[in-house]
Amino acid sequence: MTGASVGERTLDFGSGVIVAAGAAAGGKQEGAGPLGEFFDHLCDDSYFGQTSWEGAETVLQQRCLHAACVKAGVEQAALRWVLSGDLQNQCTSSAYAMRDVPVPHLGLYSACATMGEALCLGAVLTAMSGGPVCAMTSSHFCVAERQFRTPLEYGCQRPPTSQWTVTGAGAVILRASGTGPALRFATFGRVVDAGIKDLSNMGAAMAPAALDTLQAHFHDTGRSPADYDAVITGDLGRCGNEILADLLRREGVEALSPVFTDCGMLIFDPEAQDVHAGGSGAGCSASVLAGHILRNMNEGVWNRVLFAPTGALMSPVTVQQGESIPAVCHAVALENVPAPAERQEKETVSWN
């Protein structure tokens, strides 16, 4: 079956798209955080054995892709498509990671929401072709600081609303059958600009985009937050998470924690790690998904998760030119499909 339209912005794949496996790679800071144990690969050297941070980020993607394929029992060369993106100018870590992978590549850019876009489009391609398809994104703290802010050597003061770009990557393998959570719904985001111009307050710029996509998702599917064990936004961080909660409250939705949480809040320890408002970067939501979220789903801790990565779509140039910061959020609903016997039992307690 292919994706059926449900409402204006959502596709329903039923149980036709399965998340077969995921793998996450990260750096020293990520390994020291509360989700350290969920990473498949950690390295204390920010260069990952390369001569540049850009090259290091390419290695992060290569290791993730390799690990995810091994866990899914899929040869890299058997992948139908790899959909990937990152924050580097011209998305180079994604392109360079694909030089030795002899399968079609689709480069994507939705900033830190790119993993959401890759999953939405990956689900479409899997539903159409059977897969397997890989969705992958990455980011690197040192690359992002130099490119978006100031060279690390400046030692700039960071304001409390700023976030810490995750050095990490996450990859998942989608296919049409087998074991693993189903990617049931994909809700596609539109560009939302709330007029924020502060490069150090991405959470404020992205929260309205998260609101827009969550509303569309609940409207299109007829679901509510209560239908999910966890609603996990991309990397709003603590400030953006609070703003989203306020915005939802105005709409009559109580965004109760810990059901409403955020990859940027989960990945670092606010007490022990000096990351201010939390983590960010295209590799943040991807590595939290491929490690923490999939593990919790596979162990039955969560059975239904709404995963909604958020991205800020500015560049340093547009902000210097006085432009505000547009944002986007693409969401996917993941759910454990119970075995037929279980399903019948669950239905009596109003599953679905």
Add this chain to the structure above:
Amino acid sequence: MTGASVGERTLDFGSGVIVAAGAAAGGKQEGAGPLGEFFDHLCDDSYFGQTSWEGAETVLQQRCLHAACVKAGVEQAALRWVLSGDLQNQCTSSAYAMRDVPVPHLGLYSACATMGEALCLGAVLTAMSGGPVCAMTSSHFCVAERQFRTPLEYGCQRPPTSQWTVTGAGAVILRASGTGPALRFATFGRVVDAGIKDLSNMGAAMAPAALDTLQAHFHDTGRSPADYDAVITGDLGRCGNEILADLLRREGVEALSPVFTDCGMLIFDPEAQDVHAGGSGAGCSASVLAGHILRNMNEGVWNRVLFAPTGALMSPVTVQQGESIPAVCHAVALENVPAPAERQEKETVSWN
């Protein structure tokens, strides 16, 4: 019907995806070129009434999107998805152009091959949903020179292999029915790196990627160049076009002009315009498609066209770091679907 897999890298959409309309916008140089008459909108001011070149490129996309929707008889708000990309760092002209368009946005990056990626993925989404879907890309000479090479004020000498980035945008509207050429096949590209390190010789970097995708297309579909009225690569320019012809010849394929041509060769006049090896940029192939190619197909000058945009996936940073330039090429086969009576007649003269 949705896309059926044909071989490893190609999807066959039959007559289920139609190019309903296209629109092209360009600058002064593009208007003065041999394809000037095919542009829907031309402006002599490189700022397009804005205060920055980056803002001007956003306007190029907005005008194209508007014109394409008008020509297709589709409201912008009725589009199911807009798939778009550009060469600016963080693809900002695409994101900013979508701030006032209230439909889902999928940001793509395959450098100058992005229009090919947008058409391939747009066809998948159209086949699945019925559409309408917009595929769009842009580039701007002044933005690209500053970002990839040197500020214009330097007045750098340009080597003969260099190309001139097109100031332009192209948008097409895809839907599942109606009049217009069918997007029959989509052949997806993989990343190919031939080891070229010269930022001023993109044609040499991209020709091997074009070869790889054209070979995959002919292998998967069982077609040969003789089955097409025109095989039009992205923006290899004159140097890249000659290299591709050499590479094809080694494979036993004679890449005869004018059937084998290139958007970068078509858009400017090599005698009257000082553009060295020809045009380039994500807006080059897009505007040539949306103007020249679609017009020729709608007038029956061409009935079958293989459109294969090519992109070089480096950034200035990776090249400064000593890396070579990877490239990609995504191709779509467009064909006028004859009326049933015509088709029967054609079949007797071995159409297909």
